[in-house]
Amino acid sequence: MKKNLFIHLLPILFFAEVCYSYVEIDTKAPDFTLSNSFGEEISLSEFSGKKIIIEWTNHGCPFVAKHYKTGNMQSTQKFSEEINAVWLSIISSAPGTQGYVTPLEANELTLTRSASPSHVLLDSDGTVGKMYEAKTTPHMYIIDEEGILKYQGAIDDAGGRGFMFKDLLKAKNYIKNGLLELNKGDEITSPITKPYGCSVKYAS
Amino acid sequence: MFVYAVILSSQGIHADSQFQASNSKISLVTESLTLTENDELLVGIKFELEEGWHTYWENPGDAGEGASVNWSLSNGFEASEILWPGPHRIPVEPLMTFGYNDEVILLTKISSLKNASFPLNIKANVGWYTCKDICIPQEGEVSLVINKGDILLTEESEEIDEYLSTVPVDFEQLYRIERLDDKFFLQTDIGEGDHYQDVYFFPKAYGLTAYSDDQNYEKNLNSFILEINASKAQLKFDAFEGVIEASNNEETSYFNISYPLEVEKVENNQSIILLLLFAFIGGLILNIMPCVFPILSIKILRFMDHSENSSTKTYKFGLYYSFGVILSFLVIALVLLLLKSSGESIGWGFQLQYPIVISVLFYLFIALGFMFMSNLVFGGQLGQLSSVARVNNESLESFLTGILAVVVASPCTAPFMGSAIGFALLQPGINSIFIFLSLGIGFALPYFILSVKPSLLAFLPKPGAWMETFKQFMAFPMWGSALWLLWVLSGQVDSDTVVVVLIGGLFISLALWLLEKNTSEIKWVKWLVRLVALAFVIFSVLIIPTSYSEKDTQSQEELVYSEVLLEQYRNSQDIIFLNFTADWCITCKVNERVALKTRAVKDIIKQKNIKYLEADWTRKDGDIAQKLEEFGRTGVPLYLLYPSRGEPIILPEILTEDTLVRYLTEIN
Numbered sequence: 001m002k003k004n005l006f007i008h009l010l011p012i013l014f015f016a017e018v019c020y021s022y023v024e025i026d027t028k029a030p031d032f033t034l035s036n037s038f039g040e041e042i043s044l045s046e047f048s049g050k051k052i053i054i055e056w057t058n059h060g061c062p063f064v065a066k067h068y069k070t071g072n073m074q075s076t077q078k079f080s081e082e083i084n085a086v087w088l089s090i091i092s093s094a095p096g097t098q099g100y101v102t103p104l105e106a107n108e109l110t111l112t113r114s115a116s117p118s119h120v121l122l123d124s125d126g127t128v129g130k131m132y133e134a135k136t137t138p139h140m141y142i143i144d145e146e147g148i149l150k151y152q153g154a155i156d157d158a159g160g161r162g163f164m165f166k167d168l169l170k171a172k173n174y175i176k177n178g179l180l181e182l183n184k185g186d187e188i189t190s191p192i193t194k195p196y197g198c199s200v201k202y203a204s
Numbered sequence: 205m206f207v208y209a210v211i212l213s214s215q216g217i218h219a220d221s222q223f224q225a226s227n228s229k230i231s232l233v234t235e236s237l238t239l240t241e242n243d244e245l246l247v248g249i250k251f252e253l254e255e256g257w258h259t260y261w262e263n264p265g266d267a268g269e270g271a272s273v274n275w276s277l278s279n280g281f282e283a284s285e286i287l288w289p290g291p292h293r294i295p296v297e298p299l300m301t302f303g304y305n306d307e308v309i310l311l312t313k314i315s316s317l318k319n320a321s322f323p324l325n326i327k328a329n330v331g332w333y334t335c336k337d338i339c340i341p342q343e344g345e346v347s348l349v350i351n352k353g354d355i356l357l358t359e360e361s362e363e364i365d366e367y368l369s370t371v372p373v374d375f376e377q378l379y380r381i382e383r384l385d386d387k388f389f390l391q392t393d394i395g396e397g398d399h400y401q402d403v404y405f406f407p408k409a410y411g412l413t414a415y416s417d418d419q420n421y422e423k424n425l426n427s428f429i430l431e432i433n434a435s436k437a438q439l440k441f442d443a444f445e446g447v448i449e450a451s452n453n454e455e456t457s458y459f460n461i462s463y464p465l466e467v468e469k470v471e472n473n474q475s476i477i478l479l480l481l482f483a484f485i486g487g488l489i490l491n492i493m494p495c496v497f498p499i500l501s502i503k504i505l506r507f508m509d510h511s512e513n514s515s516t517k518t519y520k521f522g523l524y525y526s527f528g529v530i531l532s533f534l535v536i537a538l539v540l541l542l543l544k545s546s547g548e549s550i551g552w553g554f555q556l557q558y559p560i561v562i563s564v565l566f567y568l569f570i571a572l573g574f575m576f577m578s579n580l581v582f583g584g585q586l587g588q589l590s591s592v593a594r595v596n597n598e599s600l601e602s603f604l605t606g607i608l609a610v611v612v613a614s615p616c617t618a619p620f621m622g623s624a625i626g627f628a629l630l631q632p633g634i635n636s637i638f639i640f641l642s643l644g645i646g647f648a649l650p651y652f653i654l655s656v657k658p659s660l661l662a663f664l665p666k667p668g669a670w671m672e673t674f675k676q677f678m679a680f681p682m683w684g685s686a687l688w689l690l691w692v693l694s695g696q697v698d699s700d701t702v703v704v705v706l707i708g709g710l711f712i713s714l715a716l717w718l719l720e721k722n723t724s725e726i727k728w729v730k731w732l733v734r735l736v737a738l739a740f741v742i743f744s745v746l747i748i749p750t751s752y753s754e755k756d757t758q759s760q761e762e763l764v765y766s767e768v769l770l771e772q773y774r775n776s777q778d779i780i781f782l783n784f785t786a787d788w789c790i791t792c793k794v795n796e797r798v799a800l801k802t803r804a805v806k807d808i809i810k811q812k813n814i815k816y817l818e819a820d821w822t823r824k825d826g827d828i829a830q831k832l833e834e835f836g837r838t839g840v841p842l843y844l845l846y847p848s849r850g851e852p853i854i855l856p857e858i859l860t861e862d863t864l865v866r867y868l869t870e871i872n
Contacts, residue, residue: 024436062333062341063269098338133436135266135299161262162272164331164341192437194410198339199267199296 023132025191029141029149032128034090034121037106042088042119049145051085051182053175055117055155056092056129056200058099058137059109063163063197067138067155068113072168076155076175077116083179089117092129094203099137100124126202136197142178142188151178151188152195159196223344227254228334232326232346233309235361238353241280241320245350246364248309249273249330257334258305261291263408263446265415266299268339271310271332280320284313289370290449290458291406296337300416302406309367322352372447375459380858381444382798383434383465388413388444389794390430390461391858399423400450403430405461407446411439422790425837427857429791441465476635480642483624487646489678492671496609521602522655526648528606533644536610537637540625544636559696563705563748565626566689570709573682574716576675606648701749708744715740765819767827773846779814779871780846784832786821791857792841799859808868847871 023029029052033043044052055073057064067073080087091106093099101109106120123129132141132152142151151174158171178188222231234247249271251259260268275283288310291302314326327347333339379392390405403421407413413432420431430448444463449456490496624643628636654660686709694702715737722733763769765782773780783800785792799805809816819828821840832842835854843855845867855867 060338062339130298159269161270162331163269164343165272165274192411192439196269197267198335199299199301201337202298204297 023141023149023152025149025152027149028147029143030131031147032131034123034128035103036119036121037103037110039103042121044088044143045147047086048147051080051083051145051179052141052143053080053085053087053179054132054141054143055087055089056132056134056137056139057089058091058093058198058201059101059113060098061137061198064137066164067168068115070168072171072173073138073155074113074115076173079176080179081116083183085179086119087117088119088121089115090121090123090128090134092123092126092134093201094126095124097201097203098198099201124203126200129200129202134195134200136195137200138197139195139200140175142175142182144182150182151175151191153190153193154195157193159194163196221346221348223330223346225334225342225344226340227257228252228259228332228342230330230332230342230344230346232328232348233360233364234326234348234350234358235364236355236357237348237350238356239314239316239322239324239350240352240354241316241318243316243355245314245316245355246311246361246368247314247326247348248311248364248367249328249346250307250309250363251304251332251334252307253305253334255306257336258294258301258303259308259332259334260301260303261406262286262288263302263406263410265294265301265303267296268301268303268335269333270303271330273310273312274329275312276325276327276329277314278321278324280317281324282315282317284315287311287313287368287371289367290372290447290456293404295416298416301335302415309364311364311368311371322350324350326350370456370458372458372460375448375461378858379461379463380860381461381463381465382794384794384797386434388432388434389790390432390448391427391791391794392429393427393856393858395426397426398452400428400452402451403428404449405430405432405446406449409441409445411435411437412441412444412446420790424791424839424841424857427791429794431790476638479635479639483639483642484646486624487643487648488650490643490647491650493675497671518658519652519656520599522652524599524602525606525609525655526645526652528603528608529610529648530606530641530644532607532610533640533647534637537628537640540628540640541636559693559701559749562689562693562696563708564745566686566693566705567709567712567744568626569682569686569689570712571716573679573686574713576677576679576682578716578720610647697749704747704749708747711740711744715744763815763817765817765828765831767831770817773815773817777848778846779812779848780817780844780852781809781814781868782817782819782842782844782846782852784819784821784828784837784840784842784844786840788822789840795841795859799861799864802861804861805864805868808865812868812871814868814871845871 029044031043031045033041036042053076059065059068064073077087091099091101093101101122103122106122109115110117110120121128138155140151140153140155141149144150153174155175156168156171156173158166158168174190174193181188221233222229229252231250231252232247233250234245236245239245251271253259260270262270264270270288271286273286277283289304289308292304294301294303294305314324316324325347326349327345329343329345331341331343333341375392377392377394377397379390382389382391390403400423404419405413407415412435414435417433419433422429422431442465444461444465446461448459448461450459451457624639628639690702690705693705718733718737718740722730722737724730724733770780770782783792785796787793808814819825819831821828821832832838832840835842835844841857843857843859844852845855846852853867853871856863
């Protein structure tokens with residue numbers, strides 16, 4: 001607890017205005033506030049003390065679609081639920097582009113796909129996506145209880161050519177493995193992997 | 205890669221060489237419809253995309269995925285991996301992808317073995333993505349029958365050849381990759397060959413270079429350099445691998461690049477053992493500091509009394525005391541590590557490579573020396589805590605005494621702790637814990653020995669003035685360390701900057717002296733003096749150099765070129781190295797970092813008394829231009845090595861430490 005306090009206080013004391021231009025493994029994940037699909041303002045910092053999984057998503061993207069169709073994404077969400085972690089699905093598609101949804105549509109998607117994210121966050125101007133340098137859908141991040149970024153990259157090792165022919169349930173799931181490793185008190189074996197999927201549809 | 209050679213069970217399959225998908229069409233193309241045994245045939249999957257759509261290269265860049273092909277071939281035939289034609293940049297702001305617009309043929313070589321059974325049925329199951337602003341996955345099957353016979357080129361063969369010519373080949377020219385800070389430099393000697401108008405590098409794998417950053421291409425007379433930003437993902441690679449696209453007029457060529465990358469050197473453990481030894485000795489010395497020794501003497505005597513009245517052995521007290529001391533030091537180490545890691549997380553680097561770190565440490569050691577030499581004491585009130593550790597449980601009291609010995613003694617151990625902290629900060633985390641552990645053991649050991657063998661107490665010197673003398677003497681090792689730091693600094697910045705840091709040291713000392721002499725009874729005078737001292741400290745910190753000096757070598761062997769100076773050295777038959785450079789010349793800067801300013805080269809220049817002249821063409825000086833022209837140059841870099849007699853040698857544009865040392869060694 002003491003350590004916790006120190007790490008939080010120090011940057012505040014000395015560098016009140018630390019400007020994070022990008023995210024780096026083993027450093028503090030930048031805080032943000034976004035509206036969720038129920039119109040509530042949600043901040044990353046309010047989940048301090050819990051592990052957080054962030055998923056960049058776009059339901060129209062065939063890569064994302066395959067992960068939901070096969071139940072792979074839902075099972076990963078269930079897994080994180082069981083260990084009491086927070087799951088944030090962020091949509092950074094700009095209005096008029098693929099994957100952009102209204103709050104109502106977002107809730108419908110969650111329902112029809114039997115997904116169980118803690119929150120679906122709407123980032124249609126891409127601010128948070130760019131802050132985290134989210135490149136693809138899906139693009140995954142794990143943040144630990146102290147707000148430190150522990151993983152960024154793909155959801156599993158099924159990426160690469162021939163993705164559409166692969167059995168996702170047989171793939172090595174980086175999120176499940178990473179959470180298991182963190183729970184054991186270990187460091188994540190490969191904290192950075194190549195994210196794969198469609199490009200995030202930022203406003204141009 | 206999927207290579208399948210399966211016998212087709214049914215011979216009556218309808219061969220369909222085309223497949224129409226929603227916005228793209230694929231077809232299986234071949235250079236010949238006939239083939240014999242022991243031969244090779246080029247076939248390919250041709251993608252025809254609707255306007256504005258693209259598909260991907262083997263490394264798709266930030267998003268997307270390259271196509272994959274599963275081949276089914278008759279018995280006795282093998283398919284190679286896909287031969288990917290050179291890719292194009294397809295930016296999707298703010299991302300960058302690599303692929304093909306409109307049309308491409310992904311080629312594959314099919315070899316027929318001795319026992320090949322004709323006819324050859326080729327079936328290809330293809331999965332691919334076509335993308336515009338959105339991506340659509342496609343899957344299709346195409347097939348062909350190849351009969352036995354001599355190769356007879358089809359109409360398609362021309363098109364196949366066209367794509368074959370863009371499949372990257374090994375780069376024949378000499379090249380090297382240098383990594384400097386967060387950039388890669390691809391330097392290539394193209395000799396008398398043609399120059400390219402533009403060059404671009406496509407990495408093979410994720411995490412090597414930054415996809416969406418621009419790359420900087422610079423042409424020289426017979427070499428070029430490409431500056432490529434490294435990826436922020438910082439994955440470890442054994443080799444720098446990828447494809448370069450080199451364009452010349454309307455022709456674009458693709459070459460494979462593969463260059464081994466140096467694995468980071470492992471820190472040597474020699475210095476840490478020495479540091480641990482110093483820490484241990486430091487811990488021993490702590491015992492005889494004026495504010496520690498008297499307390500310890502009293503405590504020891506007290507425990508002796510106690511043990512006479514009770515059955516408890518004195519060594520037990522020693523053990524508890526040692527625990528207390530070592531624990532305290534470990535806590536200090538942990539706090540330090542915590543501070544360090546939070547510092548690093550906000551971008552502070554604790555390495556001797558940074559002039560700012562060295563300068564701060566220099567101030568620290570100057571101040572520590574001053575504190576040893578003077579009567580200046582910070583936190584003197586802590587000394588009054590010594591009575592706190594009197595409790596009835598003797599074991600607990602010993603333990604608390606151990607802790608208090610560290611806390612209470614802090615006013616006069618501060619200089620020691622300061623230097624330990626200074627060195628520990630430069631070490632990796634686990635090492636700093638060991639340093640403090642060593643310090644703690646050193647501190648606790650004499651007391652522990654005495655508690656085991658109290659008779660040794662008789663040999664202990666009495667506290668007295670000698671202790672103050674000893675304390676003052678300790679200032680000199682501190683100043684010695686400061687001197688060493690200054691020497692390290694002098695290798696990074698010019699002499700003017702070193703003097704600036706020395707002035708900073710002067711003001712730090714002045715501030716400390718003011719604080720020591722500040723005994724005024726009047727409150728506002730006291731605070732005014734403190735304020736002035738603070739101002740001095742702030743001033744010293746503000747003048748710390750934050751970066752390496754641009755004119756790094758001005759203070760050393762380097763001289764500014766002028767025709768007169770050159771003539772003068774020529775007349776006195778000196779060996780001269782003439783470096784034509786400019787600030788905007790990337791090649792020059794890379795050569796300077798990797799060859800010209802290395803220790804080995806500097807040493808040999810000094811040793812052979814070679815005159816090192818620098819002609820700085822940053823502002824395109826007329827005299828320098830004229831000199832360049834004499835050697836048929838219109839730009840930099842140009843390196844001339846004048847022997848003591850005779851014509852100068854023109855050195856290669858791409859310098860390495862080895863070649864330069866060889867030239868400099870051989871010249872006379």
